[in-house]
Amino acid sequence: MNLWYLIAGLGFAGSGIYKIITNNTSVGITWIILGILFVLLARFSNKEANKDNKDSKNYKKK
Numbered sequence: 001m002n003l004w005y006l007i008a009g010l011g012f013a014g015s016g017i018y019k020i021i022t023n024n025t026s027v028g029i030t031w032i033i034l035g036i037l038f039v040l041l042a043r044f045s046n047k048e049a050n051k052d053n054k055d056s057k058n059y060k061k062k
Contacts, residue, residue: 002042009038 016031 002045005038005042009035012038
């Protein structure tokens with residue numbers, strides 16, 4: 001998991017929750033959606049990197 005994307009996603013989600021608490025619901029929901037997208041990016045970006053590394057190791061063995 002890419003740590004920077006995870007931290008950014010949690011920050012966006014936290015600020016979205018703060019915006020909802022301060023009665024700015026539409027902006028808060030937007031921030032939470034951005035946070036979720038960053039967390040998903042953190043999860044799936046690592047899978048692609050591992051896939052590329054595995055392919056390159058297999059290529060070197062041949």
